[in-house]
Amino acid sequence: MKQDYYEILGVDKSASAAEIKKAYRKKAIKYHPDKNPGDKEAEESFKKAAEAYEVLSDPDKKARYDQYGHAAFDGAGGFGGGNMNMEDIFSQFGDIFGGAFGGGFGGFGGFGGGGQRRVKGSNLRIRIKLTLEEIANGVEKKIKVRRKVQAPGVTYKTCSTCNGHGQVTRVTNTILGRMQTATTCTTCGGAGQVMDKRPADADAQGLRIEEETVPIKIPAGVVDGMQLKVTGKGNEAPGNGISGDLLVAIEEEEHSTLKREGDNLHYDLYVSYPEAVLGTSKEIDAVTGKVRIKLEAGIQSGKILRLRGKGIPSINGYGKGDLLVHVNVWTPKNLNKEQRDFFERMQHEDNFIPKPERGDKSFFEKVKDMFS
Structure with missing residues (x-):
């Protein structure tokens, strides 16, 4: 089981954004690869801290994590908010270290030898509509995505400004002596290389748009508004950069007869007065197909039948919800003379006078049971 993000950073759930950032910087500096060369455990702790900060520093991701835990980001088929690599970490959070590690980062985090920076491509966002049946069973969707990729024939050469280092070093004479500073090369953006040849169909970065069919495995139980991630299926980056990610937002389509409440489903079943008096069996909708249920004679309107495991x-892997069937006795509005005469004779009969039993729960008790 993955470690809790708040526990990794050593903060409470009520921590402010500033406290979360401060805690991350403290952890990141403690486990930074430059400070712990060759220490795999420190590197792993460094990655865990960055993964936790990536989620908790984003209000939307933090809200989803607080509600669903790791399940909000972890799914099948390459989904997940974790498993960050060094390129991801330093390309996103490199500035948080300030001047603690000079700027070269020892060749880590998107910076190659000599401080070269690996650019990350932009993310793509799509929205996928799912039926309730697809959500209940999980599904694989094949989606056509238009993404930027390296155009064939593009070549690069070493940046003449920084000589491939990605940084420009300047020496300044001060009253305290000669001071040396290193800044990211503005010509190549820190990549250490610039485009040499570009085909006619490529943009200024040497990329062109192509359509690709991406298989997306969506786990069962996702909820409306949840965002999943397919790593590396966003736009590619120029040169030796890292591809962005494909962010998949889930949109739940409304079902014709079933209403979802968390992992539970609700179904309104209408029965006629004779059916309620005599008892009957009914076939109703469930996400797994049709289900037949038996209604006992004399069933009362408002009765809730719970079909366990049919939700x-x-x-989070905690089993299945239930299907709650709400029984509604349909009272006829228009009667012919014969029907009216029958009910007029019956209205004072002992069997037709309401006599609630001890086991017949009130409306408020039923609501309480439904949410318990």
Whole structure:
């Protein structure tokens, strides 16, 4: 089981954005690769801290994590908010270290030898509509995505400004002596190389748009508004950069008869007065197909029948929700003379006078049970 993000950073859930940032910087400096060369455990702790900060520093991601835990980001088929590599970490959070490590980062985090910086391509965002049946069972979707990729024939050469180092070093004479500073090369953006040849169909970065079919495995139990990530299927970056990610937002389509409440489903079943009096069996909708249920004679309107395990699987792996069938006795509005005469004769009969039993729960008790 993955470690809690708040525990990794050593903060409470009520911590402010500033406290979270401060805690991350403290952890990141402690486990920084430059400070712990060759220490795999320190490197792993460094990555965990960056992964936690990536989620907790983003208000939207933090809200989803607080509600669903790691399941909000971890899914099948390459999804997840974690498993960050060094390029991801330094390309996103490199500035948080300030001057603690000079600027070269020892060749880590998107910086190659001599301080070269690996650029990350931009992310792409798509929205996928899912039926309740697809959400209940999990599904694989094949989506056509238009993404930027390296155009064939593009070549690069060493940047003449920084000589391939990605940084420009300047020496300044001061009253305290000669001071040396290193800044990112503005010509190549820190990549250490610039484009040499560019085909006609490529843009200024040597990229062109191509359509690609991306298979996306969506785990059962996702909820409306949840965002999943397919690593490396966003836009590519120029040169030796890293591809961005494909962010998949889930949109749940409304079902014709079933209403979702968390992992539980609700179904309104209408029965006629004779069916309620005599008892009957009914076939109703469930996400796994049709289900037949038996209604006992004399069933009361407002009765809730619970079909256990017929709801939505928990995305956290805690089993399945239930299908709650709400029985509604349909009272006829228009009667012919014969029907009216029958009910007029019956209205004072002992069997037709309401006599609630001890086991017949009130409306408020039923609501309480439904949410318990």
